[in-house]
Amino acid sequence: MMQAIRYHKHGGPEVLQLEQAPKPVPQDGEVLVRIAAAGVLPVDWKIRKGLFPMPVKFPVIPGTAFAGVIEGVGPGVNGLQIGQEVFGRSTNGTYAEYTTAPADSVAVKPFSISFAEAATISGGATTAWCAIKNAAVKAGDRVFIHGAGGGVGLFAVQFAKWKGANVIGTAGPSNIDFIRSIGVDTAIDYTAGPFEVGLEGQVDFMLDTIGGSTLERSWPLVKQGGAFLTIAGQPPIERGQKEGIRVLRSAIAAKQDLIDIAELMEKGIVQTSVQAVFPLSDASQAHIRSEEGHGRGRIVLRSGN
Template identity: 40%
Template sequence: MKAAAFHSFGPPEVLQLVDLEAPHAGPGQVRVHVKAAGVQPFDTAVRTGWQPPGASVKFPQIPGNEFAGVVDQTGEGVSGFSIGDEVLGYRILGCYAEYVVVPADQLVLKPQGMPWEEAAVLSASGQTAYTALRELEVGPGDTVLIHAAAGGVGTMAVQLAKAWGATVIGTASERNHDYLRSLGAIPVTYGDGLVARVRALAPDGVDAAFDAIGGEALHASVELVHSKNRIGTIVDHALAERLGVRGIRSQRSAARLAELVGLYVQGKLFVHVSGKYPLHQAAAAHRQVESGHVRGKIVLTIG
């Protein structure tokens, strides 16, 4: 099979198109012929040497941890999926490839009419945002501040918070303010003076803050949120520990993914794909993600 993989840590250029032996489904597993795979900061971090919890990097390493495609092989004991089913799912590594094998409980059926590119990028950012907002107990009547609200995770977090009854203030550069308004958020420019700008919108502060950028955003959150237990970051865990706020790691499950798919079908969750690259241009996709100016998600088209 064709895959994008790297044989050493380094810049985007270490990602190369390679020929590897296709995996086969074992007991309880499903093999998927991948149509598209999401690209995100998690993947670029792995490429530069970060070891994700619960996994070990082995060369040649195929990155990627979300995908969509067609079931083409099922292992012994698998029920609920058949050859030909269109699915989306997740695994820690290995998704930039024509075939991926995963436990059956890491898949859900793809709705008819959902484009492959959108299906491929729902799992990782959607489940990360879901995990964080649930840990922060965001719900009806809350005002929540979401940092980096126009990014992949931020886009999902804004919409989930709105669907759960919260008012959302989202930080982003001015070029993304109309985009945030389209998602239902009140936009505010990040950077110096952020605390004053948020207080102009919410004089008594906000009930919760979710951070996907780190640094000064977390310091500002401490000034704006009454309870540190309702401040969380997915990126700056060291600073979170020093400030006494939550460091949050994504918790993924098929049940959680199915709920996100349900919201998509109901028209309550919009997936924005800002860039598409063929598999052999995985390095270019990584460069765009590392630019730090991605609105929504980047995807690799494979099948």
């Protein structure tokens, strides 16, 4: 058995309970990981509340992002070994002492970063990486990133800069200096006035991480033939067709993407930010904080000692 956060019905943060749960067993192609840190993604509390269009089987162990140490290897796994420090994505729940994950969703942790930092990669760096890659961002492009200080945004800024783009980013007042420090060329405080002034038709790629009216107001900024991705809702395909703008879909990173991201982090080209670390038993506090929707980087749960 192991300790895990579980919930038996949808609801508020109080449904998250620390319980004994069966320790998972790695199946074909999977590894067993002793979790050191789990990333708290906004989707975790959306699923908990029943807001996400996805069937769940109770009890649910929340979480997909993790970093830890391989403790077991299932049949058919090549290139990963017991004792390796890794990070990745699991669909078996990560707010726990252990998880299992397909070897294809796991990569070796950069030596130079902590487990907490590595737990920010899946669902943050991976989402940003696929966005910048699928938009085919190139040197000289103007890339606009909403929520540039958030768990996805901070990576998107750095990947776009690494590609040689000119980056415009939005954040609240407490994150403006931070987004400049990670490379945003034009930092816009979205609380100080309309973000769109003077930028109509100027943007090659728009990454919206906010949705709602922010998404609506962003369309006129994108050039004809430019690209648009929102990760805060369904892809607005029809609107894109009408506007002559290429609408992208959010993608799940492949193993090579994890390896490429790890290399950039190992070299210090790309950095992360951990907003707060909570013990596993305080998962409900971590969800309350995440639901506020204002912060810098990723909230992380610490598992084990």
